[in-house]
Amino acid sequence: MKNGLEDVIAAETQLSDVDGEAGRLIIRGVSLDQLVANSSYEGVAALLLDGLMERSVGEAQLRAWLAKARIRVFDHVRAADASLLALPPVDAMRALIARLPDGEDFDTVLNLLAAPAVFLPAVLRLQRSQKPIAPDASLPQAADILRMLTGKSPTREQSAALDAYLVTISDHGLNASTFASRVIASTQAGLTSSVLAALSALKGPLHGGAPGPVLDMLDAIGTAENAYTWLGEALDRGERLMGFGHRIYRVRDPRADALKGALKPLMASGQVNRARGELAEAVEAAALAILKARKPNRPLDVNVEFYTALLLEALGFPRKAFTGVFAIGRTVGWLAHAREQALDGRLIRPRSVYTGPLPAAA
Numbered sequence: 001m002k003n004g005l006e007d008v009i010a011a012e013t014q015l016s017d018v019d020g021e022a023g024r025l026i027i028r029g030v031s032l033d034q035l036v037a038n039s040s041y042e043g044v045a046a047l048l049l050d051g052l053m054e055r056s057v058g059e060a061q062l063r064a065w066l067a068k069a070r071i072r073v074f075d076h077v078r079a080a081d082a083s084l085l086a087l088p089p090v091d092a093m094r095a096l097i098a099r100l101p102d103g104e105d106f107d108t109v110l111n112l113l114a115a116p117a118v119f120l121p122a123v124l125r126l127q128r129s130q131k132p133i134a135p136d137a138s139l140p141q142a143a144d145i146l147r148m149l150t151g152k153s154p155t156r157e158q159s160a161a162l163d164a165y166l167v168t169i170s171d172h173g174l175n176a177s178t179f180a181s182r183v184i185a186s187t188q189a190g191l192t193s194s195v196l197a198a199l200s201a202l203k204g205p206l207h208g209g210a211p212g213p214v215l216d217m218l219d220a221i222g223t224a225e226n227a228y229t230w231l232g233e234a235l236d237r238g239e240r241l242m243g244f245g246h247r248i249y250r251v252r253d254p255r256a257d258a259l260k261g262a263l264k265p266l267m268a269s270g271q272v273n274r275a276r277g278e279l280a281e282a283v284e285a286a287a288l289a290i291l292k293a294r295k296p297n298r299p300l301d302v303n304v305e306f307y308t309a310l311l312l313e314a315l316g317f318p319r320k321a322f323t324g325v326f327a328i329g330r331t332v333g334w335l336a337h338a339r340e341q342a343l344d345g346r347l348i349r350p351r352s353v354y355t356g357p358l359p360a361a362a
């Protein structure tokens with residue numbers, strides 16, 4: 001038995017492959033760097049869903065259907081009452097998604113792809129006592145998310161950066177939330193249930209809940225000069241450095257570089273706080289040096305969450321919403337895996353080893 005199912009193979013998939021030794025991510029036969037360079041969010045969504053639905057899905061068609069789905073699900077924003085809005089954004093978003101009908105058909109897929117993109121900006125606005133902004137069907141999903149968040153047309157660099165983020169995080173092997181999605185799919189509960197389970201797994205700080213704490217860490221460190229000492233003291237207290245380490249990668253997470261690349265046009269056009277960028281670089285360098293010295297037997301490098309934090313902050317998302325933005329991008333991976341599992345048709349039902357007491361002999 002392996003704690004945490006480490007190295008256990010629990011599914012066969014055509015969707016994505018994570019090579020932790022080489023630091024390589026392949027999605028449906030295309031390497032991540034190629035995908036980020038050449039594909040939009042809608043393009044990668046079409047790629048992931050290809051062959052898994054009752055009809056074939058092309059990028060342009062999916063963009064149009066998704067835009068209509070955003071308008072459809074916007075109606076559900078009305079259900080956001082005071083008690084729902086008192087929840088953290090990711091929990092409020094989950095509560096709204098839970099109101100969508102369950103199903104296995106393509107309309108359910110479209111609703112689920114659109115729902116997080118519409119609900120998160122609406123929840124954030126309502127929590128600031130602002131009116132939610134209705135979707136604009138003429139826009140691609142990334143640009144519309146930013147417009148629904150701020151009420152302004154995003155710049156070209158901002159739309160491109162969010163689009164690159166959504167592509168980068170669209171799928172990533174059998175991570176905890178994707179496994180949760182497949183387990184639910186194997187019971188034939190429906191795709192909404194799969195997404196709800198996956199979202200619940202994602203929000204933990206050891207999975208998709210880390211980027212907010214990355215910014216907390218940068219704030220606490222404050223200056224580049226303070227980085228090495230602060231990080232050393234955090235490790236002395238037994239804390240983990242947020243944005244570093246990964247269960248599979250033994251080298252740099254390729255998604256970190258994809259996001260660093262996506263940040264460049266924003267930086268070059270002055271749309272990222274320069275001091276924040278410089279502090280992050282200093283903290284990354286100090287953390288890599290100190291982790292190498294303190295954990296010589298465990299290669300620890302930067303993971304996707306470190307640059308996620310910088311990118312989403314630069315795009316104007318509050319840190320409490322970062323996990324929700326992650327969910328917007330990852331939902332397509334959850335859905336593709338759920339469909340793949342459903343088509344496989346076999347219930348996931350592993351066994352456990354009982355280590356408790358035995359009944360007293362009669």
Ligand code: ACO
Pocket residue numbers: 205206207208210239240241242243244245246247248295298300303304305
């Ligand atoms: N900081 C300091 N030490 C670390 C870190 C870290 N970020 N990550 C792992 N280690 C150390 C552990 O303390 C342990 O050391 P030890 O052997 O001396 O006790 C060793 O590395 C191995 O740790 P494990 O717990 O076996 O590693 P695991 O595979 O379970 O951890 C995880 C992966 C959970 C991501 C971990 O690296 C971590 O907690 N990172 C910080 C949180 C974070 O960034 N999460 C986002 C992950 S990316 C994503 O899911 C989208």
